[in-house]
Amino acid sequence: MDAEEAWAPEGERLSDASTAHADEAEFWEDWRDYFWSAVLSPLWTAFGALIAYAAARNAAQVDDWFGALLVGGLLIVGGGILTAGLSMPLWLGWDLGAVVVRCSREGITIKGDVHPWNTVRLLRLGYEYTEVGAANDLEGPGSIKKCHLEVCTDRETLRVTGEVWRNRAHELAEVVGRLAPEVPVEWASGLAFRPKGPPRAVRPSPKRVRGEAVALVGVSLVLSVLVCAAVSHWAPEMVTLG
Structure with missing residues (x-):
């Protein structure tokens, strides 16, 4: 699946408050991600x-x-x-509601640093397995999927891990396709990402x-x-x- 597959139908307005502005979109974690x-x-x-x-x-x-x-x-x-x-x-x-990624016409912002789109070579939505439980458990250690976003620039690869990508990966691909269609978006195989859900409310205050x-x-x-x-x-x- 690529960014084009996640675009909204032609003429459909983005009703999500975080993407309502055509030139900016913010992504944050809230209680919906940790229901x-x-x-x-x-x-x-x-x-x-x-x-x-x-x-x-x-x-x-x-x-x-x-x-x-x-x-x-x-x-x-x-x-x-x-x-x-x-x-x-x-x-x-104590940390929910903080913006983890902001997309705008200027570029993608991570931890306060703006990376212009012309320096971004690839966005990769993926996941990795993290072991939980003790190794000497009768059934062995379990594992959970942790989703992440990797931003590959000219100089480095940045990784932003969070449950927000499990729920809003399609929205991110849609936003990138709208703001920077020249930047490819790759998806990891598997069922780690949920379908695009209903509009998310305005970002809550800390x-x-x-x-x-x-x-x-x-x-x-x-x-x-x-x-x-x-x-x-x-x-x-x-x-x-x-």
Whole structure:
């Protein structure tokens, strides 16, 4: 697939706010690019809280070393999961909304540096596999696809990695075909890129994104309390050891 295949039909206006201006387009990451992380964060937090609650609930009944080790291990595991669940939205939300690539008539801007189109030889949309999990897992280490954009200029090749390219790769190819049709766009084979989606809203401000991250942490804490209270009331055997 090349840039021409990603063009909009003749006469169709680009309704996306980020590409509404004919001479400029901005690309950024937002919660839409990390939808499942945002959804799973409260569930992950509640799961960790439940494990930690079970350990704390049974701490007073410990009367031997084995029980102490078991309760201590549960506290560490539950606390780790709880911390990871609460940290995830803060870690993501503090950087979401920042422009990672800007395309204009002058060139493509990456990290504040403008690369004129006449120095750009190729744009390559691709991905690489990144291993996750320990090598000694029963099923072996897993892997995930991380999408990236490579900008090949006369002097260097720049790589911008991010989930934004999984969702907006077609839009980027369309923008480049409109602003700099002489620059070829290459695509990696495989199903790493999603079809062009609905128009994306105006880029959110950092204050708004960080507020949403804090709100998601609050939702996670409330859900954790409700889950622990519900299990303690209706299924206490689930959090009772021995």
